[in-house]
Amino acid sequence: MALIIPWRNKVPKIAADAFVAPNATLIGDVEIASGASVWFNCVLRGDGNSIRVGRDTNIQDGTVVHVNSDRDGDGGLPTVIGDRVTIGHSCLIHACTLQSGSFIGMAATVMDKATIESGAMVAGGAVVTPGKLVKSGQLWGGYPARFLRDLKPEDRAEFEFVADHYRDLGAEYRKALARG
Numbered sequence: 001m002a003l004i005i006p007w008r009n010k011v012p013k014i015a016a017d018a019f020v021a022p023n024a025t026l027i028g029d030v031e032i033a034s035g036a037s038v039w040f041n042c043v044l045r046g047d048g049n050s051i052r053v054g055r056d057t058n059i060q061d062g063t064v065v066h067v068n069s070d071r072d073g074d075g076g077l078p079t080v081i082g083d084r085v086t087i088g089h090s091c092l093i094h095a096c097t098l099q100s101g102s103f104i105g106m107a108a109t110v111m112d113k114a115t116i117e118s119g120a121m122v123a124g125g126a127v128v129t130p131g132k133l134v135k136s137g138q139l140w141g142g143y144p145a146r147f148l149r150d151l152k153p154e155d156r157a158e159f160e161f162v163a164d165h166y167r168d169l170g171a172e173y174r175k176a177l178a179r180g
Helices: 153-179
Strands: 003-005 025-032 043-053 064-066 079-081 092-094 138-141 146-150
Parallel strands (some): 003 025, 064 092
């Protein structure tokens, strides 16, 4: 069973058909939608603001998702992750917006107030600095991340394949773990 920690009267909410790995940690104001999957050794810490994870989104092994707390009465910043988003292994997702259908490569970092639009991709290992906008149909990579090229139709097809694959794999894991 995943480590589910209430914080300041907020208890993580997980859809009945979502998969959360037994050693994942969810803290505070976190919501996981239908068909989503949160894989092994992930931490989603909604202790200073909210984290929302959309339908059929996959957050792969070792990823950390956090928020920006209210410091000076500004309300802080949530992390909003749309539907059918893929977040690769060992990413850092912090107080940003990942719109539906975006793709974040392995070991990438997306920082405060950054937005990754629907159908955009952040390459593995890239660091998207605060406030950056990665537009739909673009691939960004590097440190700091910058525009590399427009995405090809086969890139977008891969996004769909991976989202479906992880939704189905999460369902299979959920059933296997329920059987013991």
